[in-house]
Amino acid sequence: GNITASNIDDEVLNFPPCMAHLHFELRQKHRLSHYARFYYTLFLKECGMSLEEALHYWRQEYSKPHLCTSLCTHDWNKDSKKFTYSIRHAYGLEGGRKNYKTPNCRAICDQIPGANYEGGCPFNSFDMDSLKSILCKSMTKNELDQFIVHIANQKPQDACARFLRYKSNTYCSDITISKPVQYYRTMIEPDLC
Numbered sequence: 001g002n003i004t005a006s007n008i009d010d011e012v013l014n015f016p017p018c019m020a021h022l023h024f025e026l027r028q029k030h031r032l033s034h035y036a037r038f039y040y041t042l043f044l045k046e047c048g049m050s051l052e053e054a055l056h057y058w059r060q061e062y063s064k065p066h067l068c069t070s071l072c073t074h075d076w077n078k079d080s081k082k083f084t085y086s087i088r089h090a091y092g093l094e095g096g097r098k099n100y101k102t103p104n105c106r107a108i109c110d111q112i113p114g115a116n117y118e119g120g121c122p123f124n125s126f127d128m129d130s131l132k133s134i135l136c137k138s139m140t141k142n143e144l145d146q147f148i149v150h151i152a153n154q155k156p157q158d159a160c161a162r163f164l165r166y167k168s169n170t171y172c173s174d175i176t177i178s179k180p181v182q183y184y185r186t187m188i189e190p191d192l193c
């Protein structure tokens with residue numbers, strides 16, 4: 001992938017629902033809570049967004065007025081060093097210089113890092129209206145209603161695989177989704193499945 005701050009609004013169509021949700025939250029509120037920001041930064045890094053583009057993307061949003069009262073103190077113009085450090089840290093260029101990875105699906109389903117956390121697996125943790133509001137960006141109402149029936153008793157990763165099959169229009173009968181990055185890679189290279 002070659003995700004940039006300019007093409008991400010198109011690329012988001014290839015993101016799994018968990019990460020697409022964070023993108024839309026960021027675009028709408030211009031802020032994310034700490035762990036949502038960290039996980040989403042790692043996802044974009046692993047999908048091929050360069051550090052320069054990541055800084056550009058986050059700077060764009062964090063320079064806008066916040067629409068999230070709990071994060072009202074977060075402002076790129078006041079704290080550019082702090083935010084730059086935190087993004088460079090996620091890219092393994094500061095602190096312990098670790099090669100951090102996006103959590104896998106199981107961890108995303110199990111973790112609730114804080115009361116303000118807006119992330120998580122939509123197939124596992126979101127109420128029906130919230131799940132539908134994400135999926136309806138890719139489906140007609142009829143398709144969505146049928147899809148919801150089909151995934152009613154499925155595990156989150158199986159429901160996610162079904163959504164990928166629907167979106168990629170590809171016959172990937174055996175695919176199991178275990179990581180958000182895997183979903184993205186399969187979307188852009190269906191031959192992988």
Ligand code: SF4
Nearest residue numbers: 016018105121160180
């Ligand atoms: Fe994301 Fe995994 Fe849930 Fe799919 S199953 S939405 S990739 S956490």
